[in-house]
Amino acid sequence: MQSTTSSPAIAPLFEPIQLGSLTLRNRVFMAALTRNRSVPTNVPNDVNLEYYQQRAKSAGLIITEGVLITRQGTEWPHAPGIWSQEQIAGWKKITDAVHKEGSVIFAQLWHVGRVAHPDAPEQKATGQPVYAPSAVAAQGGKFRFIDGEPGYVKPTAIEDPLVLVDLFEQAAINAKEAGFDGVEVHGANGYLVHQFLDSTSNKRTDSWGGSVANRSRFGLLVLQRLIKVFGxxxxxxxxxxxxxYNDVGMPLEETTETFSYFITEADKLGIAYIDLVRYVEMFDPTKRGTPHDVVATYGSLIKNARFFPNGGFSGEEAAALVKAGKASGVFFGFPWVTHPDVAKRLQFGKPLDNQVDFATLYGKYYAPEEEQKKGYTDYPEAQY
Structure with a gap:
């Protein structure tokens, strides 16, 4: 008879956990992963359904890829949205399938802010400019699906940020209709919420910028609006x-002051969890980041929410954090791209040995749905 886990060292990851009123069957979670397979019009399709259903067989908690709250604010082609009834219906098929497999799924709500491009097809279709906290362009970028592969451009400073806050709230309402168990704010990686927090991208002199409290206002208000919808x-x-990532990064002292304040205030709201991503060098291509020990610096500030760290953890390292009471569960990201059965592999001591095909990582931008399976739903499970 096969043992429940491969070793006692891994066992802490396979203890059930309560997330509010939700019971998660294990503590091996799937982080959001942009995959660009919602062809042709940002609507979740049958290939997306298969992808999430595969991973729901072992993940304790699934966070969707970034779900766009509006067509305006799109960096990636064929990333799924949640502003239309057609999109809601597509996601409902996925949430039903995930629940049938015994997992829990949150929608990650996403607006890319200044790293959209005005010549991107979806952005052009809105007839609106690229909005951001301030008219400050990010450095770098390469839009391979636009002729000439242009880089980032100077955005338009949004006059009234409440317009964007309203979009997050409506997206949460739509996510609830689509059957999601909850929602996650994408406050990382240099996208809109992060742009408000970071003083290099937020140069406002009104109540939305300047002080740490003012720069934190946007993200905290988004959280409050989502709480109103979901609890x-x-x-x-x-x-x-x-x-x-995406050209954000402040000096260390300002970084720790800003995020210590924001995390403390977010925790006071009583939200379900805070996911903190460790410094990962490959996600700092322009060397704008501020390397420091994220878990040690901020973990103790989280008193009410669950703390779920993220960023290149091995199974053994993740289990040790959980056993020591320094985390309640751990998000794994890239392994879920190439392994539909990450949690099961960890549980039974199987290696994470499928190699990523970078040529198919983000799909073929203009290929039909059937061709999008390559490098998406065709990675094999282990033999058990």
Whole structure:
């Protein structure tokens, strides 16, 4: 008879956990992973359904790829949205399938802010400019699906940020209709919420910028609006204090002051969890990040929410954190791209040995749905 786990060292990851009123069967969670397979029009399709259903067989908690709250604010082609009834219906098929497999699924709500491009097809279709906290362009970028592969451009400073806050709230309403168990705010990786927090991208002199409290206002208000829709125990947030990705990053003292304040205030709201991403060098291509020990610096500030760290953990390291009481569960990201059975592999001591095909990581931008399976739903499970 096969043992329940491969070793006692891994066992802490396979103890059930309560997330508010939700029971998660294990503590091996799937982080949000942009995959660009919602062809052709940002509507979740049958290939997306298969992808999530495969991973729901072992994950304790699934966070969707970034779900766009509006067509305006899109960096990636064929990333799924949640602003239309057609999209809601597509997601409902996925949430039903995930629940049938015994897992729990949150929608990660996403607006890319200044790292959209005005010539991107979806952005052009809105007839609106690229909005951000301030008219400050991110450095770098390469839009391979636009002729000439242009980089980032100077955005338009949003006059009234409440317009964007309203979009997050409506997206949460739509996510609830689509059957999601909860929602996660994408507050990481240099996207909109992160842009408000970071003083290098937020140069406002009104009540939305300047002081740490003012720069934190946007993200905290988004959380409050989502709580109004889902309840506090069904809302989480992902943060990346070390920065780097998409040209954000402050000096260390300002970084720790900003994120210590924001995390403390978010925790006071009683939300379900806070996901903190460790510094990962490969996600800091422009060397704008501020490397520091994210878990040690901010973990103790989380008193009410669950603390779920993220960023290159091995199974053994994750289990040790849980056993020591320094985390309640751990998000794994990239392993879920190439392994539909990450949690089961960890449980039974199987290696994470499928190699990623980078040529198919984000799909073929203009290929039909059937061709999008390659490098998406065709990675094999282990033999048990």
């Amino acid at each position: 506090k125990d069904r809302v989480g947030i992902k943060l990346n204090p070390a920065g780097g």
